[in-house]
Amino acid sequence: MTQESADTATRRGTSGGSPLTGLAGRAGDDVRSDLRATARLTDSGGIRLTVRSRVGGLYGPAIEAETRRVAEALGVSNVEIEIDDAGAIDPVIGARVEAALRAAGVKGGDARPARRIDTGDPTDRDRLRRSRLYLPGDQPKLALNAGLHRPDGVILDLEDSVHPDHKAAARLVVRNLLRTVDFMGAERMVRINPLPLGLEDLDAVAPEAVDVILVPKVEDPETLLLVDERIRANTDRPVWLMPILETAVGVERAFEIASAVDSIVALTIGLEDYTADLGVAKTVEGSESLYARMRLVNAARAAARQPIDSVFGDVADEEGLRGWAVRSRSLGFDGMGCVHPRQIKPIHEAFAPSEADLARARRIVSAFEEAEERGLGVVSLGSKMIDPPVVRRALRTVEIARRTGRLEEVTDD
Amino acid sequence: MTDRSSGPPRLEAEAFHVNAAGRRVPMDVNGHVALPFEGVGMHRPAGPKHGPPIRSCSGYPANGDKRVPDLKTALERCGLRDGMTISSHHHLRNGDRVALKALNAAAELGARDLMWFPSASFPCHEPVIDLMEQGVVHHIEGSMNGPLGAYCSRGRMSGLGVLRSHGGRWQAIQDGEVPVDIAVIAAPSADAFGNANGSHGPSACGSLGFALADSIYADHVIVVTDNLVEFPCVPWQIQGNNVDFVVEVDSIGDPSKIVSGTTQITRSPDRLLIAEYVARFLRDAGIVRDGFSFQAGAGGIALAFVGFIREIMREQGVKARFVRGGSTSYLVELLEEGLTDYILDGQTFDLAAVESIATNPHHLPTSPFTSYNWHGKGNFASMVDAVVLGATEVDVAFNANVVTHSDGMLLHGIGGWQNCLAAGCTILALPAFRDRIPVVVDEVTTLTGPGELIDVVVTERGIAVNPRRTDLLDVLQQNDTDLPIRPIEEIKAEIEQLVGGPPRKPELIDQPVAVVKWVDGTVLDTVWQVPDAPGLGG
Numbered sequence: 030m031t032q033e034s035a036d037t038a039t040r041r042g043t044s045g046g047s048p049l050t051g052l053a054g055r056a057g058d059d060v061r062s063d064l065r066a067t068a069r070l071t072d073s074g075g076i077r078l079t080v081r082s083r084v085g086g087l088y089g090p091a092i093e094a095e096t097r098r099v100a101e102a103l104g105v106s107n108v109e110i111e112i113d114d115a116g117a118i119d120p121v122i123g124a125r126v127e128a129a130l131r132a133a134g135v136k137g138g139d140a141r142p143a144r145r146i147d148t149g150d151p152t153d154r155d156r157l158r159r160s161r162l163y164l165p166g167d168q169p170k171l172a173l174n175a176g177l178h179r180p181d182g183v184i185l186d187l188e189d190s191v192h193p194d195h196k197a198a199a200r201l202v203v204r205n206l207l208r209t210v211d212f213m214g215a216e217r218m219v220r221i222n223p224l225p226l227g228l229e230d231l232d233a234v235a236p237e238a239v240d241v242i243l244v245p246k247v248e249d250p251e252t253l254l255l256v257d258e259r260i261r262a263n264t265d266r267p268v269w270l271m272p273i274l275e276t277a278v279g280v281e282r283a284f285e286i287a288s289a290v291d292s293i294v295a296l297t298i299g300l301e302d303y304t305a306d307l308g309v310a311k312t313v314e315g316s317e318s319l320y321a322r323m324r325l326v327n328a329a330r331a332a333a334r335q336p337i338d339s340v341f342g343d344v345a346d347e348e349g350l351r352g353w354a355v356r357s358r359s360l361g362f363d364g365m366g367c368v369h370p371r372q373i374k375p376i377h378e379a380f381a382p383s384e385a386d387l388a389r390a391r392r393i394v395s396a397f398e399e400a401e402e403r404g405l406g407v408v409s410l411g412s413k414m415i416d417p418p419v420v421r422r423a424l425r426t427v428e429i430a431r432r433t434g435r436l437e438e439v440t441d442d
Numbered sequence: 443m444t445d446r447s448s449g450p451p452r453l454e455a456e457a458f459h460v461n462a463a464g465r466r467v468p469m470d471v472n473g474h475v476a477l478p479f480e481g482v483g484m485h486r487p488a489g490p491k492h493g494p495p496i497r498s499c500s501g502y503p504a505n506g507d508k509r510v511p512d513l514k515t516a517l518e519r520c521g522l523r524d525g526m527t528i529s530s531h532h533h534l535r536n537g538d539r540v541a542l543k544a545l546n547a548a549a550e551l552g553a554r555d556l557m558w559f560p561s562a563s564f565p566c567h568e569p570v571i572d573l574m575e576q577g578v579v580h581h582i583e584g585s586m587n588g589p590l591g592a593y594c595s596r597g598r599m600s601g602l603g604v605l606r607s608h609g610g611r612w613q614a615i616q617d618g619e620v621p622v623d624i625a626v627i628a629a630p631s632a633d634a635f636g637n638a639n640g641s642h643g644p645s646a647c648g649s650l651g652f653a654l655a656d657s658i659y660a661d662h663v664i665v666v667t668d669n670l671v672e673f674p675c676v677p678w679q680i681q682g683n684n685v686d687f688v689v690e691v692d693s694i695g696d697p698s699k700i701v702s703g704t705t706q707i708t709r710s711p712d713r714l715l716i717a718e719y720v721a722r723f724l725r726d727a728g729i730v731r732d733g734f735s736f737q738a739g740a741g742g743i744a745l746a747f748v749g750f751i752r753e754i755m756r757e758q759g760v761k762a763r764f765v766r767g768g769s770t771s772y773l774v775e776l777l778e779e780g781l782t783d784y785i786l787d788g789q790t791f792d793l794a795a796v797e798s799i800a801t802n803p804h805h806l807p808t809s810p811f812t813s814y815n816w817h818g819k820g821n822f823a824s825m826v827d828a829v830v831l832g833a834t835e836v837d838v839a840f841n842a843n844v845v846t847h848s849d850g851m852l853l854h855g856i857g858g859w860q861n862c863l864a865a866g867c868t869i870l871a872l873p874a875f876r877d878r879i880p881v882v883v884d885e886v887t888t889l890t891g892p893g894e895l896i897d898v899v900v901t902e903r904g905i906a907v908n909p910r911r912t913d914l915l916d917v918l919q920q921n922d923t924d925l926p927i928r929p930i931e932e933i934k935a936e937i938e939q940l941v942g943g944p945p946r947k948p949e950l951i952d953q954p955v956a957v958v959k960w961v962d963g964t965v966l967d968t969v970w971q972v973p974d975a976p977g978l979g980g
Contacts, residue, residue, distance in 0.1 A: 061877055062877055062878065083877055084877050084878055084879055084945070086849040086946070086948055086949075087848055087849060087879060087945030087946050087948065088878060088879075088942070088945055088946070089946075090946070091942055091943065115877060116876070116877020116878040116879065117878065118878050118940065118941055118942055119942045173940060174711070174712050174874075174902055174903075177712070177715060177902050177903065178711060178715065344709070369709075369711065370711035370714075370715070371711060371714060
């Protein structure tokens, strides 16, 4: 069906006020929970709205109110705005209307949604990152319920899943979603565009309590310094970085990249681009990327960062996914990406600790608790002293097992 | 659209009554006294059942050949007159060509003011609007959706629409509420005597159960087939002994729209999550056990549910005694894997299911008589342990709406939905919101199912158990379920926060366009006229 969209401006007319028209968003029979906004700046007439909506009878006034709020917040007093709505919620309406007005040439103002959800504390540096669910930044419908599927993280993507013409509009959608949507405890991640465009992305998303920024196609440590600096210019809240290696050069410099700045918590790989760079086909068993992935694991561990694997793209092939995830864990990865929520559960199962790991972790944790109770500074198991990082990993292993429902008996005994 | 002078008759305020569900309903429906809903299980009419006129075999060809050249001849010889009721059935679904052929033949014969009494209508029946505009068809008593639904909702139809469940349609025929003058039955296979089935032939659709009542109780019965076989046509789902005439046509329907080639499970992550919750709910509520039974339709969530319940049955090593559908390849796979002993089939949706019902003796056609009829001495629906259904809205008292959209527009027929509420555990499986419209509301737009019969509402944002079902809640607790069981009010509040508040109440015109019958024939609710241009606010 028709899907028209662009956040490009079109100059119309040559005389007088030469009105500027901006367009943003999507409309069409197959579009849900989104809209297309067309804004035409005028010299007079105030803010005039035409709303066509699938839910107009039920939400017409709400749609008009949000549209008007955004126009006023941006200081626009004369404009004709047309809305073709397919049931978008307010933050999406706001993002689309703002994008259309920006495309028409409106500068300045702050039209961010007033509502801001409670995002809680910044995430821990070494939290569980078994699964991260990719959500195309320009398709807001997928984000609303993403948290229900309980991924460890959600990634609102501004890079490859967004058409080059829609980058600016998607950035506003992602900003508004970060501000208003409850991802239910999933770590809030954004994949920005390669620099310099990615720096503009950061200006929009960094102030919105984002937890992790994924930086694509990294080939040098300097990129991460620039990203980190730009984030610091936007917020005081800790924001972690996860560089994505997607080229042969990037893989060769994996350790330098992993240790470029302190805020890097994980290192991951993009196999579509990497295999293209090598000029080889990407296979289900992944032997062509074995070197790169093992090198990444080693570099990440050497820099004390989490090694995180790529995605498994075939949503229909659950057996293939399980096989990939099990191999991935055995190579040393801590997690991988998901392109569909149904991939989350198999990935969590594959990255769960083994029975032997779990049994050992439980012994260490009991020793640790005993030492705590007795006020001892040193944890020992039998005659062997246990190093603090080993204790921490054991605590984490037990925590993972408990969270995944495998360890109810432990907390009881 | 232009305003027609007709439309449903205007009713005075005193022509309404507030029924036991608190709904204002008309006491007169298309010139007949209509009883208001009295409460679940309360209405039990007495007296003999309706019977068709006595006939004698000497009035029919001794050689059993009841063929006539065409539908016009058949209708003429049935004594077609103005104002008659002509029935048809929806086993050919959106591929049906017979209902329109019959109504057009009646139009050519000059008939007017007919009542069309389909067991359900589909988008392919849109041309009936022209027949209503011409006055050939006066009104429809049957499901209306799409363009027909809009036509009725906007008050264009001359009489009131009457929405009945599949079981309610049988009840209305059997207690004489709707005397059928001429039943036109589309038959994928038939012989010249009138024996017919839906399980064989190029337009095979599975069961002919929806036509069974009409074949028994209508004054006249015409069988229309594109696959005439030599006597005997077996199995005779429709018995030729009830049939007056047989008409052979080139094609009764478009096979590609009668059944789907393959049925695809939804890929929507939210719907899959809902389906998984439903299956886990049945497990944690102790319903999945050896010999249990369930019913699930062919909607996206129901199909995905079958996949999840299959996993659970395998894990627990239990099998069902029977499952009811809406049958598809997914139920057929259960049967063939030995996870159920029988499929009791109400409707057959895809090629694999059509093949199965034709060849597997454990895959049996059923009818609204076996399954749903209020005037039966019991029926199958109440013997099913759990049923998974959809709805457009559900309210905080668990009342549900399946017939209208939240803006008041007719959207769906009732189908077997009301009848299925008799199951041991009735589960509505619903996405929490569609576009931005919440599915959980304060009060449903149109009451189709009383909340006392709806036990569980499963959304992707949580599962609400009707507080009346303390037994289910107890078992869930004993089994230490990790499902998100939440009060329905809490789920509602969460959805509203997400979508930006509850929707406005639709502004409807105080004029009935249709009534919703309860399974016993009483009037449960009124469908009100929708304004021509639903306001966009402002």
